[in-house]
Amino acid sequence: MSGLPTLDITALGREGDGIAHAGGAAMFVPFALPGETVRAAPDGGLPEVLRASPERVAPPCALFGACGGCVLQHLDRQAGLAWKAERVSAALRGAGFSPPAPALFQAAPRTRRRIDLAIRREGDRVALGLHRRRGAPVDMSVCEVLEPRLFALLEPLRGLLRRFPGLSREASVAINGLDSGPDLLLRGAGRLDAPLRRILAEFAATHAIARIGWADREGVETACQLRPVRHVLSGHAVQPAPGAFLQATRDGEAAIIAAVMAGVPERLRAKGRILDLFAGIGTLSFALAARGKVLAFEGDAAAASALAAAAGGTRVLAARRDLVRQPVLAREMAENDVVVLDPPFAGAAVQIREIAAARPAVVIYVSCNPDRLGEDAGALARAGYSLDAVSVIDQFLWSAHVESVSVFTRAGRQAAGRAAR
Numbered sequence: 001m002s003g004l005p006t007l008d009i010t011a012l013g014r015e016g017d018g019i020a021h022a023g024g025a026a027m028f029v030p031f032a033l034p035g036e037t038v039r040a041a042p043d044g045g046l047p048e049v050l051r052a053s054p055e056r057v058a059p060p061c062a063l064f065g066a067c068g069g070c071v072l073q074h075l076d077r078q079a080g081l082a083w084k085a086e087r088v089s090a091a092l093r094g095a096g097f098s099p100p101a102p103a104l105f106q107a108a109p110r111t112r113r114r115i116d117l118a119i120r121r122e123g124d125r126v127a128l129g130l131h132r133r134r135g136a137p138v139d140m141s142v143c144e145v146l147e148p149r150l151f152a153l154l155e156p157l158r159g160l161l162r163r164f165p166g167l168s169r170e171a172s173v174a175i176n177g178l179d180s181g182p183d184l185l186l187r188g189a190g191r192l193d194a195p196l197r198r199i200l201a202e203f204a205a206t207h208a209i210a211r212i213g214w215a216d217r218e219g220v221e222t223a224c225q226l227r228p229v230r231h232v233l234s235g236h237a238v239q240p241a242p243g244a245f246l247q248a249t250r251d252g253e254a255a256i257i258a259a260v261m262a263g264v265p266e267r268l269r270a271k272g273r274i275l276d277l278f279a280g281i282g283t284l285s286f287a288l289a290a291r292g293k294v295l296a297f298e299g300d301a302a303a304a305s306a307l308a309a310a311a312g313g314t315r316v317l318a319a320r321r322d323l324v325r326q327p328v329l330a331r332e333m334a335e336n337d338v339v340v341l342d343p344p345f346a347g348a349a350v351q352i353r354e355i356a357a358a359r360p361a362v363v364i365y366v367s368c369n370p371d372r373l374g375e376d377a378g379a380l381a382r383a384g385y386s387l388d389a390v391s392v393i394d395q396f397l398w399s400a401h402v403e404s405v406s407v408f409t410r411a412g413r414q415a416a417g418r419a420a421r
């Protein structure tokens with residue numbers, strides 16, 4: 001290590017790496033913090049810290065530095081939240097807004113209820129975990145983020161997977177902590193035959209798993225189901241498909257819903273409607289229905305049909321629609337006072353143009369990618385919107401991910417209030 005240059009870290013990059021400048025080029029140093037002087041590890045591992053930041057803390061997890069899940073456990077949690085908040089604010093400033101001080105939420109350790117783990121067989125052993133950055137999965141023998149009831153499944157799962165003859169190198173398991181209990185989706189785990197179904201059913205019964213789904217080249221099917229799956233969203237029971245998108249933590253979901261609802265006028269015009277775009281299984285749709293009729297669009301067939309099935313008899317009308325190929329057009333939004341959008345990481349470049357052209361009174365943007373938020377918000381700035389409120393939601397604790405809710409109104413809060421009358 002001592003032959004390597006010492007580096008002064010000046011900032012954190014978007015993936016949580018320290019940034020240093022050497023010979024005119026920027027260098028990214030994993031696990032290093034601004035203000036520190038370090039010697040980078042040649043393999044991208046933990047650096048030698050020669051001068052530590054006052055914000056450096058002892059990482060709580062024994063796998064820190066190896067497992068690809070938590071890249072910021074060496075940073076004080078409040079400082080990590082402030083860094084994430086600044087990423088969101090900077091993106092909104094770049095779009096031309098003067099963001100107000102954000103409301104902040106941070107998830108507690110061991111509350112994550114959704115995870116996608118890689119499976120790797122190594123001789124007799126089965127490793128189950130997240131990929132080391134640009135590397136193989138690291139067996140998750142401990143975890144500080146996952147809900148204990150889900151973490152407790154990992155060791156029995158290793159034992160189960162050892163009995164699978166046909167595990168592929170790309171095998172993975174998605175674990176969702178639904179209200180009806182853990183819901184598993186195995187991908188690339190081999191051929192599903194009758195004996196394997198029996199083994200899976202015994203495993204599910206032993207570990208109180210409601211359903212195990214199976215995904216292979218043919219598609220997704222239910223390998224065994226011991227009881228109905230059920231997930232309650234704002235009082236409405238939904239039956240999500242195996243591997244469905246859920247907000248990562250229960251409290252994070254509540255914080256997102258609260259921030260969205262705070263932006264929706266108490267009363268809409270008599271004919272006014274709420275448009276919920278990228279609606280998933282209806283996390284926001286059912287909450288929004290407390291304020292008016294909701295038209296919800298979602299691109300994933302399984303999510304859209306779970307939402308549509310649960311929406312019967314409610315004020316939510318749901319449909320499947322690919323919002324990149326077939327965005328909701330400005331002229332279709334004439335009766336929408338409020339448009340809520342919660343796009344995937346890629347953002348909503350095509351859809352936001354139509355929203356900006358339609359100029360609804362309120363646009364609420366739920367984002368998991370500050371860079372795309374900044375670009376999409378630029379279209380709203382050019383259309384004359386003000387930014388009324390920002391919430392920063394840190395539910396991927398110790399990762400570099402950050403979510404946010406931004407409330408834009410056509411001419412500030414008062415216009416939103418007028419739209420309600």
Ligand SMILES: C[S@@+](CC[C@H](N)C(=O)[O-])C[C@H]1O[C@@H](n2cnc3c(N)ncnc32)[C@H](O)[C@@H]1O
Pocket residue numbers: 245246247278279280281282283284297298299300303321322323324325342343344368
């Ligand atoms: C961040 S999730 C939000 C889901 C939901 N609002 C929630 O809070 O649970 C983004 C959603 O966008 C959907 N999606 C991705 N690409 C899409 C597209 N081109 N058209 C419509 N929906 C899409 C995904 O299937 C996913 O449900």
